Amino acid sequence: MAESSPSVGSLLWRLGPYVRADAPYYLVALLAAPASTALVVAQPWLLKRAIDEHILTGDVPGLVWIAWLYLGAVLVGFAAEALYMLALSYGAMRTIVAVRRDVYAHTLRLERAYFDKQPTGKLLTRVTSDVDALGETLTAGAVTIVLDVLLVMGVLGAMFAFDAKLTGILLLIGPPLAIVVNLVRARLRTLFVRVRTALSALNAYASERITGLDVVQLYRDEARTLESFDEKLGVYRDTTIQSNFWDALLFAIVDGLSSICMALLLWYGAGVFGASIVSAGLLAAFIEYISRLFEPIREFSQKLAVIQRAAAALEKIFGLLDTHAFVPFGDRELPGELGSIEVTDLAFAYEGGPDVLKGLSFAVRSGQTVAVVGRTGSGKSTIGRLLTRAYAGYRGAIRLDGIELSELTADSLRRSIGVVQQDVQLFKGTVRFNLTLGAPIDDATLLDAIRLCRADALVERLGGLDGRIEHQGRNVSVGEGQLLSFARTLAAHTPMVILDEATANVDSLTEARIQAATDVLLERRTVIVIAHRLSTVMRADQILVMDAGRIVERGTHAELMASSGVYHGLFESQFVERPEDTE
């Protein structure tokens, strides 16, 4: 495991902007904390005075006065503590909500190539558990560690004033203490990072298997699934138990060391260190101070552990926020409505893979329809993905109206090109949201698109535009999902449309009706149709036949049928039941 972890300091420093936004809360917490501590400490002191100086001496007015003082201390202490807790929680919660917002927004902007490698369940852990862990540590009072340090210094100062030499001797315990604490701290940090890694692996696995639960159940894969889950769970469990051990040890060591300090003190008093025997009173005072000194040190070491947990979470969170794997966009706008597309020598490989497009050239004029056919895996969808800039890093040129695709702004591109993707993705929400995806499109346009795509009966069954679609679109059939996805793209009214197997799971009659209805609408748009079923491509102005990343044939249906090449073969095989082809 490579562990070149960034330092806690630098991680916390980077949290600065978030903390600063809620600085007033943290400030109040920092002020209220010592006040509350002081008042809590004052209570037994007042009690002692009440007993020693008033009850035992029979001073009733003084006693009453002290009683009220005590009540005051209790109430103000309560208020200070409440204020501390409240301010701290408010600050921490506002901070994590802001962090969560940023992590989510950042993730959504990452390029598709990144998502190809990262299980979504792992990314999910970043925005949920990791952020929660950060919140927990912030509320646990990580901020007030500053106060503990101050307190330690204060007590040490007072001790020096009493007896510099004695304090010096006691300070000898400092370096070993620091070393031990630091060792444990480093160990904890490593373990906490491992805990977070194990947790995200566990969540990623669970998420994937739950998403594909149908398959697990249908193929009786439950036992194997549970076994793998348990394996990952075991890693998580064992790492957390290890971290517990070091955590507990840290706590105990600091505690035990205070006793060892006292022993040192007694030895000193007995002259072992060559000093003259000191007064018993001074010793008593020092014993008192040591317990005072170790109080904040104990707190400090506890918070140190807490902070390691925060640092581990932050390391993961910032690791994601530092991933700048974005598809680069340019700053040029398309001058008008999209005119033409010109693709020259286009080559592309997915990360780490071989070229899946190996030098394509074609041109589409405005208003034309181009069909792309070819065997599966030949690179058809890849063309669509490059045109919509889901992936960057192609070689060759793609020009829209003479402008290189990579120079366009994201907005300009989205306004120009709409796509029906091969994988239909629906979201939990209303039909309206699923069709507009938040774009300002009026209902009339939506209903129009729905009608054209023959989805009107479906939308009616769902309860109109306000009807609910369940998560992953599980209350609509596969074909119905395609109809909605088609409608979504039509409603966006982009001048160019890519239809990637848009009706592959729709029955032929419905498909024909959709085709008839949308022909008019698509007539003046530039359309790229990717299809298996040749019935949908025959009327294209140009047909590109792909094979293994290359265009092996091109022309109109009639031209291609005449040449008796690949297309002709594909056609034959698809309609084999008709032995003699006309055309």
Added chain:
Amino acid sequence: MTTVTRFVRRYMLPYAKWYAAGTLCLWLTNWIAVTIPLYVAEGIDALAKGPAGRDTALSSALVVAVLGVIVIGIRTASRLLFFTPGRLVEAEVKHDVFARILAHQPSTLDRFATGDLISRVSNDAGMVRMLAGFASLGVVNTVAALTLTGSQMVRISPTLAALAALPLLGSFLVIQVFMTQLHRITRAMQDLSGELSEAALSSYQGVATIQAFGAGPAFEARFEEKNQAFLKVVLQRANVRTVFGPILSLGAAVNVFLLLRYGGPQAITGELSVGDLVAFMTLVAYLTGPMRGMSFIFALVKQSQASLERLEEVLDVPLDRPDLPDPAPPPGEAPAIEVHGLTFTYPGETSPTLRDISFSLPAGGTLGVVGPTGSGKTTLLRVLARLYDPPADAIRIDGTCVRCIDLDGWREAMTLVPQKSYLFSESLADNILLGGPRGGLDALVALAALDVDVAALPEGVETQVGEAGVTLSGGQRQRTALARGLARPGRVLMLDDVLSAVDHKTEQQLVDVLRSRSPRPTTVLVAHRLSALQHADLILVLDGGRVVDSGTHAELLARDGIYRDTWLHQTESEGGGHG
């Protein structure tokens, strides 16, 4: 609080030994902690006597040092003995919840979103750890402190003890009010965590669409809405906890004041013994600490209760696959399927998706199912596979009601290749075999027409396919799923629109292979391309959930209807059709 007691009994009780040992260690630690000052005092006293006491002082110093070292070990042990069961319990809960999710039928799980389920496994099960770890340690600490002080208080003065109990009782009552609130708020908070998790997961899974439509900002807004709702409840929780936290210790502290203010003067006048009063006050003051611990535990219990409830919603919902006392064995060979008056409504829907479907398919026969989009083809297959249970007696397999057959056995006996193929992020081979034997993999790959693609992949069948198979093309994914289905020697084989992924030649090949398999499985084919169904023994034409027509290919072509129209369209669209 039955959820909590149930939890304690089910998960924590088995660790009783750990907790007992932990309590012992805790007790020892505390005993040593109070012993050390005694030796320190002894040392100081000895030193005060001058050089004569030097040896005594040195030996007490030694004892103190040794005790200090011992306490490190015991204290570590005491914490481990409490926290380790917490972690073990957490893992057990996670395991149980996940196992339960795997066992639940879709009819139950449809209610939950995937992201929410993960939140339950991850977040809620984690919450429970606090109960098994921290809270148990806290309870022991607090109970010990309370019984010690309490019994001493009663010994000194039962009346005063009773009086002192009053403010404490008062604050207990106040706390009850907040308890219900805390519970409600925590529940809302955990639910929102689930929603946030689902919102994130579903948008990460749908990132292709979101980015293609430039919908990022809209989704951010949707997410932020939930995020803010979450903020609102956690701030509410902070408010409640702020009052909740110190209120018990406040009760104790007010007690001290009352004793000082009213008991003090009485003691001075002699109505009360000074010694008793002083001792009493010291004890009450000492109570504030444990009281604080107590309210912390209360809060923890209430919060984990909300999580426990969310877990029980998964764990304790009965399985929608009741274990029959005496299940029928699954069919030993290709069975006959008889469906009679099958009407099926998805849970939560108002109108049925399948209406009065009847057909009978002989053993080893092939059933074709066609029909327009949304007509219920997939639903019929799901019901046959018992992903959703059909009404009793509607489906008979070789004369036995399908629901009477042992579910696992039935699933073993049949193979359904679903319409939407889901691949896992493992190698292509693992996806196909799902842990099964490797033999015949190449033949399977060839059968599903995947061989050309596999040859082109960098690492062949060992290529990792990425989550949900993202690194494969759509058709490759579908054919991989097909190969996965064909890898299993089912006695009933159901293919849901899978052949749409292959070209006609491959389709014919496949149909032939399926027909020539021996023994031949009873086969159900859903297809949009009718040419695949020409040899079916029976074809059902579904529309709107009903069987609107049925017969063989030839019979159906002979009459007007969807089937003939479709056939004509599929052959005619290329100009001049043949029938």
